[in-house]
């Protein structure tokens with residue numbers, strides 16, 4: 001089973017990068033590229049930064065303990081890498097939110113009317129709280145071992161759940177943006193790009209969750225490290 005780890009980790013990278021690449025192609029080739037001026041080009045930064053942050057960085061951050069497992073990397077270095085990747089993901093998501101809210105305000109479009117926006121705001125808020133709790137409990141000031149152990153199962157559960165919610169949000173966002181174009185049912189080229197991006201994104205999340213929830217891919221035990 002452990003032999004499967006490397007092929008799966010490589011496949012995850014291919015799917016994750018395909019998602020980012022296709023969203024970029026869609027925004028640049030079919031939707032006029034990027035700007036920061038309140039126009040629809042500013043909106044285009046929203047999907048782009050969301051998939052880089054809340055999909056690609058996030059997914060990689062949570063398999064980093066498995067990737068470095070058994071490689072003798074210092075525990076603190078792995079923790080810092082896990083934290084810094086999540087921090088980068090969070091920063092991307094905040095800029096992506098500012099981009100879409102400013103775009104809506106500049107064009108008198110109401111905020112927070114869709115299911116996508118509700119799921120999206122829940123994703124970002126829960127992700128921010130997870131980052132804060134993870135930081136305080138595991139890094140600084142770092143709670144005593146008893147509390148770290150107690151919190152660990154919730155940390156892992158929400159770490160996986162929020163990634164699933166981010167995936168659902170991405171799918172809704174892609175569907176909505178394609179529908180706004182008005183020609184979705186004519187199967188335009190942009191729809192193929194968007195649909196493949198969404199499918200690659202779900203494939204990426206599936207492999208990440210498979211890795212993170214599979215005990216065969218944990219090549220260390222808590223007894224051999226500093227107990228979390």
Ligand code: HEM
Pocket residue numbers: 046047048050051054097100101102104110111112113114115116117118119120121123124166167169170171172173174175176177
């Ligand atoms: C996990 C990733 C994402 C999150 C957390 C997220 C979150 C949000 C939020 C909170 C809004 C509401 C903004 C407002 O009301 O002013 C919004 C709007 C929007 N997003 Fe996303 N988004 C994500 C990914 C995407 C993707 C990949 C697309 C695909 C193109 C997309 C398309 C849209 C569209 C079209 C709107 C405007 C319509 C609406 O408010 O539903 N989003 N997003």
Ligand code: HEM
Pocket residue numbers: 062063065066079080082083086127128130131132133134135136138139155156158159160162212228
């Ligand atoms: C939004 C932010 C975060 C998310 C989504 C998240 C998610 C996760 C997930 C899914 C795991 C399970 C990994 C595995 O079993 O291999 C995990 C493990 C862990 N996380 Fe986080 N985490 C976040 C922030 C943090 C922060 C800031 C710290 C502090 C350094 C931290 C410390 C840890 C530790 C110590 C583990 C246990 C790793 C092990 O030995 O298996 N996390 N996290």
